[in-house]
Amino acid sequence: MDTVALIAVAVFLFTYALIIDERIHRAVAAMLGAAIVVFLGVVPWEALLEHVDFGTIFLLLGMMIIVNTARGSGLFEFIAIRTAKLANGSPIRVLVLFALVTAVVSAFLDNVTTVLLLTPMLLYVARVMKLNPVPFLVTEIFASNIGGAATLIGDPPNIMIASSAGLTFNEFLIHLAPIMVVDMAILLLMMYLIYGRSMKVNADERREMVRTLNNLDERAAITDRALFRKSVTVIAFVVLLFFIHDRIGEILHIFLPFVDPAMGLEPAEVALIGAAILLFWSRQSPEEIFEKIEWPALFFFGGLFVIVGALVETGVIASIAAVMVENVGSTGEAMFIVTWFAAIASAIVDNIPLTAAMIPLIHDLGATMDVYPLWWSLALGACLGGNGTAIGASANVVVIGIAEREGIGITFIDFLKVGMLVLFVTVGVGFGMLWLTFGM
């Protein structure tokens, strides 16, 4: 390995260590690493623009604008209160309903915002029921990661994979959503078996809970009724556009003959179109909405792409791919390695930097094998691997962080015990289903 390659590897490892430890903000760590490789000429300017995946960044940007605009209407609080009321005083129903709502919302909007807005309500419900909130919180984490894995826009690893590999929204629905439905059912069964006994309330407590929750008015949560309606409409429109983004030209051509029937929209374009419509229609102050965009997250992604780009430029990724090709006999074997490596590494490193590093590796493997199944293996491993540890995915950190602030301790080891069980079962089932589709 030459000196430049060694520098690229050293910067990569150093940056990932900083990201794991987080004493320095992850965005700053990624930017610092990127600055070093750019300064030393490892990644020249022209190559830098190629390595930064603007598809991912613009998709995240568009969805952040939509979510932050919709948030101002009280949409998420409305969903949280309605879910709590639907449970009708039954702890098991609270667990199941919040898990399902978290999974569905996470599938279409970002996981961090979903759990950030649902967790306070879940804690409130657990307090009213006088029950230990930990089972509800860990179930919410797992549901968020499983739900997010179901769609192209649900989890950052999926966004990165789709943008780089050119996968469509519907392909995710075909290959990953069924796995996630099965995994969700298994998760709920596991949580019931593990925690079900501790979730008993007597009739008086149940009555008290129903009375307290019924006193909550979900309509009062809607701070801006017009914005609420517009947000729901635009989100529904954006989701519809995602379903047809790759064949939008065919549909538009029927009504507008000048549109090229072969035209398709990138997912990032769909998100930005939705953001533009919502900003225009809602008349919300763009300054306020743009201030709420999570710019550190976007710079974090940008920095990571450059650091991984350095590994590509110096041939490190190609060398690893060559070693893998030499030792892997079939696509099925490669699927096994990618799935389990991504799952276990995601639990340690955080799935975003892990995915950023794995994507060019899979591209390089494409020279010698069909890598289409490997994208699904990577998505499966990276998304569900996040369930393994307390720091495996952003949703875990957010929920456990909120719990700690509210005086509820979920230790690293406690989470690890349940998280690893969930990781191995859900990834195992998912891998089995992928194997039946592609590996046989």
Add this chain to the structure above:
Amino acid sequence: MGYSSSLIQRKFKDIVGRRYEAVLKDYSEFLLTDEEMLVPEVRSILIPLDLFVHDITDEAIEVLSAYNATITLAYITDAGVIELLEQALNHASTEEFRAKKEEYGRELLDRTTAKLKGHGFPVQTRMFIGHKGDDVVRMAKNHDMVALCRRYADGESTDVSVSPIVLRICQRVETPALIY
């Protein structure tokens, strides 16, 4: 704080920023605090009645049913009115007026008692001539809560506003007051 705990908090700060505080602020608008969630011990509730209170609403009964309390219904005829009538009319007319008021009061007490008993409340009743504000404040000292109809001691003409006597009672009583 152990390493894992401080690591989680560092990552939480970097991922969430100041958004959690904003979320908590939004929720605080309609979620009860721990302190508010504690149901105070209420064993006796005073409900004053008069000519202007025709009924106790179902919503009020639903709230009161949270407490396993005895309800005291007090029908009060304004002593000031009786005094004025005694000065303006003869004794017989005043007695006739008082008898009619007492008859109405008894009917209202019986009807309201039956309704509350139907909801499982133990009920006591009192009927007397007195001051609608001062006497309620005095009696409230022996009860854990006072529930006031917004039209208590008011005229028939007002529809939605809270009567001035009710507001004054609320300012003076030390026990929790419920306005229905």
